[in-house]
Amino acid sequence: MIRGRFRVLLAVFACVVTLGGCAAIPAESQPEAIPRERLGQPTQEVPEPTPDLDPLSVVREFVRASAQPTNDHAAARAYLSGNTRREWKPDQSLAIIEDEFGTVYGPGTQQSPDADERLVMLRGNFVGRLGSDSAFIPSDEPVQVPVRLRLQADGQWRIVDPPDSLLVTYSDFNDSYFRVPVYFFAPDSSALVPDLRYVVARPQSGLPARVMDLLLAGPSNGLSGAVRNPLGESATLESNVTGANDGALVVPLTGVEEQSLQDKELIAAQVVRSLQYVTTSRIRLLSDGTALVPGHIDWRPSEVPAYEAQASPSSELPGLMAVEGVLRSLGTGAPIDGPAGDGAYKVESAAQSITGDQLAVVERVGPAVRLRVGDYGAEDRIVDLPGLTMTRPSWRPATSSGGKSGELWTVVDGSNVVRVLRGPDGRWLPQSVNASEVLAVGPITGLRLSRDGSRVAMIAGGHVVVASVVRAPDGSSVTLRAPRILQAGELHSVVDVDWISQDTLIVATASDSIPVARVPVDGLRLDQFNSSNLTPPMRAITAAPGRPIVVADASGLWTASDVGDVWRPHPHTRPEAKPFYPG
Structure with a gap:
């Protein structure tokens, strides 16, 4: 069901799952910048496969050996027939599959009438691929790869029609890279x-x-x-x-x-x-x-x-929380100064700039919402941006040290990604962002700019999607490129996401099985937090470099610093609070 929902976006990533793919990795184990460094190094001796393996085992061991790229993948070539061993030129895309995979004989209609030939189907699920740029791209597509073998003159089964791409298991990849x-x-x-x-x-x-x-x-x-x-x-x-x-x-x-x-x-x-x-x-x-x-x-x-x-909030800024229409300090629990803290606005969500001196507020006005932006503690200007829903704003960092930010982002009604720019006269003007590739996943219900401004993490269709922020040279337009769905099979029903560092996200979900998780920006792995003391579903989460994580569950606010920590009650917990750090 998940795969069906992502069919449109996965078409963009066709090369992720096509074994004749469009990516490459170094064919040598030592891709130093200067080839002369390899001179004088001993050639690693490659052992022959275990004798008398059946065809299914040959294919399995071939996959295990593919994680060893030394000497032009000599370990994997050992499982090929003589001619194929010399002629095999894998397209150098590295497909990473789950540790649990199967090898079964192909259907009888596809088997050769020759008893010395066998067709084996390799079945499993992709984790993703390593591209020519040595970056990981996630995928959750199924694996079904035909591999043909032939009995050799010495009585050993060897592969005569290997896959076009190298396949390695997740564990072997982690061991080798x-x-x-x-x-x-x-x-x-x-x-x-x-x-x-x-x-x-x-x-x-x-x-x-x-x-x-x-x-x-x-x-x-x-x-x-x-x-x-x-x-x-x-x-x-x-x-x-x-x-x-x-x-x-x-x-x-x-x-x-x-x-x-x-x-x-x-x-x-x-x-x-x-x-x-x-x-x-x-x-x-x-x-x-x-x-x-x-x-x-x-x-x-x-x-x-x-x-x-420049991409980290000061330790002097404790963070804020929206509670019953009012903004309060996470450090003291007291309402903040100004209209956002004295009840003049009906605050639904808000964001404090990284430097702490600016505030953006999403205010509830009847059935609709509106955005206010201004200096912290002062009356905020209303932005001409009508909508029924609006994600919590997210600030872009200032372009100069000590300066103020001139841009923040939000998503209106789940489909309009907007950056709001400060004009020369001080007014804040909305401009749409090209987010068509992300919207193919589903409605966007959450958005957090990375604190360096180069990436954006979104909740789309209940899943975490990360994309790069590409700006036109003259700054006139912005496009979200190369979206990646992170841990699609594990992270669903996501309710909030934030950047714990520039390359790592923290995620809160409505799921009982994985209420809080940490995931790198490329989605290769997932670390589940201890769920002790938490009462699902989660409602919100915030994180920042060097800060404790604060999560809001059904009962209030809880804090933890690492994956194995037991969640502790926040000293200023409130049942309806939604916490956030600057950014």
Whole structure:
């Protein structure tokens, strides 16, 4: 039933589930930027398959061996017949399937009359695929792949017609690949944006080179157009990424000498933050043999400016909650100053800007709602945006440090995604966003911009959908691109979503089985929170970097900091409260 509801959107992702797909991954286990690094490395010996396997077992073991990409997938080739072993050229798309899969003989009508040939059907469910950009794209489509085998002269069954694409199980993928955030920047601010990618995990010594290869190739397809890449298209490595005698990791860039000092500092942040997950060494950043940033040759993550601060609310802002038409502080429980706190508005939902000095309020007026926007604590201006329903607003970060935000988003009547812009005269003007691909999933009942402004998380058709925010060069229009449905089979009846970090979401549902969950922005995994003390259904949830999660259930507000924590009553809990942090 779920799959039927997503048929339109999944057509956009046809290459996700087509085994002749449009994506590729490195065919080698060591996709370093400089091939010379492989010279002198011993060739890994590939054992022959266990003797006398039946056709069903051969196919199963072939799938298990496909997770080992060394030597042009030699481990998987060992299960192919002699000619096929030499000629097989998989299209290099990596399809990830659930651990539980079946191999059964194909129907008799499809079997060869030759007793030495067998057709085996591989059945299961997709988890997703790894694209040519090494980014994961989720899918929940069924798997049904025909594999033909033939009995060889030595009495062993071998595959003569293998799949066009490599298939690996979820567990084997996690064992063989390492997730790393590769960093770019928000298009018109200095907020760093993580781009989740996956590299071959072994040998570990090659991880820095593999990460640099991804960084130099630019953002993933899903983030293309939504982020800025100071490295540009001309940047390359002059030679290998290597370790120096003094323990530093040398990254010898070329093609960036013409960049401004400001962009070189941003490049340093990109490289150092991207490599911090795969090395503890100092990063020696060179440009054509000299320091990339004059006077600063060796870098550690602690020496990179806190670019993330622009996308994180201050710890001095405790958050707010909407309670019976009034806004109250999550820190004290008291009503806030101004009309939003004294009952002048009938507040249905609201959003505080990341810097805390602006407020957007959805106000109930009879059967309809209206949006008010203004300074925190002051009377807010009414926006000309009529509607019967309106999602809780979400603020875009300011484009300059210390400045005010000039944009917020909401969804009117489930189908009109709107960004509201501050005009030169101070008025707030609505402009529709092209969200056609997301609306193909279903009505949108929730929306949260990431606090760096490059992505948006939405509740569409009861499911979590993440898309990139692509702005026209002149800022005249915005399109939501590359939507991904996250954990479609597990996360349904979603009631609220928020960003716990720039690459991770927290989700509240009306489901008794998974009331609260954490999911990365690519949807590869799902972590379920302890449900002790919670009374389903959940009503709302909020999260922010370094803050406890606050969830509203049928009885009130509860807090927790991590997946295994037991939920504790919020000190200012109220039965009807809907909490929210700035953003």
